Amino acid sequence: MNKRNALYGLGILPPLVPLSVYAYKALQGRGCAVPQNHDVFLSFRGPDSRTGFADFLYSSLVAAGVHVFRDDDALPIGEEIGPELLRAIRSCRIAIPIISVQYAQSKWCLRELAEIMDCHREHGKSVFPIFYKVDVADVSNLRGRFGAALFEHRKVYRDSSEEERVRDLSEWRKALASVARIRGWISQTIANGHEGELVKIVVARVLTELKTSWIERLPLFPILMSNHHIRSLYYYYSKEKRRHSQCQVFLAFRGPDTRYGFAAYLYISLVAAKIRVFYDDDTSIIGKVISDELMNAIDHCKISIPILSENFASSSWCLRELSYMVDCKKTKGQTILPIFYKVKPSHVKYLTDCFGDRLREYEKRCDRDQCEKWKEALKKVGSFKGWESERINNGHEAVLVKRVVQEVSRLLKNPQTHDRHLHPLNIDSILG
Missing domain, CATH: 3.40.50.10140 (Toll/interleukin-1 receptor homology (TIR) domain)
Structure with a gap:
């Protein structure tokens, strides 16, 4: 029995013709979907790390054969930054937000993070946060620079509608609290703050994550996983497999x-x-x-x-x-x-x-x-x-x-x- 027939037997894949129809309809319903051209999406605050840590990490991932999206070289000329960035987040397999001291001062960073955490929650996207020279508790509880940044955004939004301001600020708070609950890397604790070692560790973890099973490499896998029942069944069998270890x-x-x-x-x-x-x-x-x-x-x-x-x-x-x-x-x-x-x-x-x-x-x-x-x-x-x-x-x-x-x-x-x-x-x- 070949792999496709095995999937039919498990009830994971429907017959070929209905599947094609289903795929076509699913793609029609996803007008904002784009081809998955990148493995990793890097989200970072430029002044904090663009020419330092973020650049070092980007170069190391690329050197290891990983396709990385970052806003300064992956966006086509003339594209609107906002929508294209959001589409890039949805299409990448792994998101790496580098939460630095000034990260929350950028509305773009907060919008990226909100979309990243939404994809994590709704579609199981892998998120590997790096807490770069910050205290995770400050991120979670909006203390220090993070609380001050949200307060400043609130003042800037004074001319916006109350509904828009409340919605955005609520999403940003929720995103910061959510990312702080995910296990990532705290830069100061890795090899006494040695950034070269941290980059090696991150690259190794990304490469491990990208080693997927044959079913995950199917072109229609993202579409199949958009179905709640199929996704639940897939995660159930994956969990059972992990029990052996x-x-x-x-x-x-x-x-x-x-x-x-x-x-x-x-x-x-x-x-x-x-x-x-x-x-x-x-x-x-x-x-x-x-x-x-x-x-x-x-x-x-x-x-x-x-x-x-x-x-x-x-x-x-x-x-x-x-x-x-x-x-x-x-x-x-x-x-x-x-x-x-x-x-x-x-x-x-x-x-x-x-x-x-x-x-x-x-x-x-x-x-x-x-x-x-x-x-x-x-x-x-x-x-x-x-x-x-x-x-x-x-x-x-x-x-x-x-x-x-x-x-x-x-x-x-x-x-x-x-x-x-x-x-x-x-x-x-x-x-x-």
């Missing part, structure tokens, strides 16, 4: 406390033991909604290892992860192996010291029910068996990592023996 262990930690120290060492050691570990720096989640990927990873892992450090409860993300771990333990019997990193288990269990302080702060500004869930999760995990770092060989972290790896390896080989590690017992019985 699901990670076994989920690491949760507060970045500033342990990312470049203990957490990194533990991750490397687990991988060296041939254990599949989900780490929030995993390049496979670039371009995906962070919250969805984190919860999905916890859901499919067999073991979760929360590294409860001094500032763990300072992160609402960490608390959400911990709460979902506890839910998965209740519903699926998953294992939680906590590491109390330079904190006492009693501080976690009884919400004292820094853990109590952080929860009281959340109670002032967060949903009450959410705070209660976080409290219960901390209390629960604080009573589980685990490791107290400062009691392992006088705080020798290499010894602690070795013990964690040994225990994880044992549990993965003998899953039926994991239940005794899930119940609240005296932690002193396994420490030291």
Whole structure:
């Protein structure tokens, strides 16, 4: 059976003649559609990066054989910039918005971003954001230059109709908040801000994304994917295929406390033991909604290892992860192996010291029910068996990592023996 007949059998492709008619009608309904001539659309604020980072990235992508659209050399002479840019966004497979300090000062950049995020939401377009010398939280919460830029646009729009002003400003706010939720690259954190290394990483990820299956290269694939039912079926089978490579262990930690120290060492050691570990720096989640990927990873892992450090409860993300771990333990019997990193288990269990302080702060500004869930999760995990770092060989972290790896390896080989590690017992019985 050839590939086309196989698709007929699955019900993904209709017979040839109706498909041709369907394609013709679909193209008629897409008067603004253009041929997909480019792989990547670069969106950037010229004064920030046109002759620097953006140019370096563009040249490197082109050198790697990637067809890149950028507004200074891909637009035909005499075209109106606005409509042509929007058509280019729709036709490219990957969009890379370079969110820099002055990005939001440009209405064109904001219009591009709004269209990019609309295509991401409606058609699953890949979006790989680069947060270039900016704080992601500033982008998400419209702080600093981003909030000021939106305020200035509002003043400039004074002569426009109220409806137009409200619509555009709302779309721009929504686009900035949405792109901040997608996992991308933060320039300052890549190789200590070394831009050459960041460019290499971005190019490698783009090339990986462009390696597609034969069905995705069909000329009619974009048209087929415009149908909700076909798109849902395609994503379902793609997800099932990915399940075979699901990670076994989920690491949760507060970045500033342990990312470049203990957490990194533990991750490397687990991988060296041939254990599949989900780490929030995993390049496979670039371009995906962070919250969805984190919860999905916890859901499919067999073991979760929360590294409860001094500032763990300072992160609402960490608390959400911990709460979902506890839910998965209740519903699926998953294992939680906590590491109390330079904190006492009693501080976690009884919400004292820094853990109590952080929860009281959340109670002032967060949903009450959410705070209660976080409290219960901390209390629960604080009573589980685990490791107290400062009691392992006088705080020798290499010894602690070795013990964690040994225990994880044992549990993965003998899953039926994991239940005794899930119940609240005296932690002193396994420490030291």
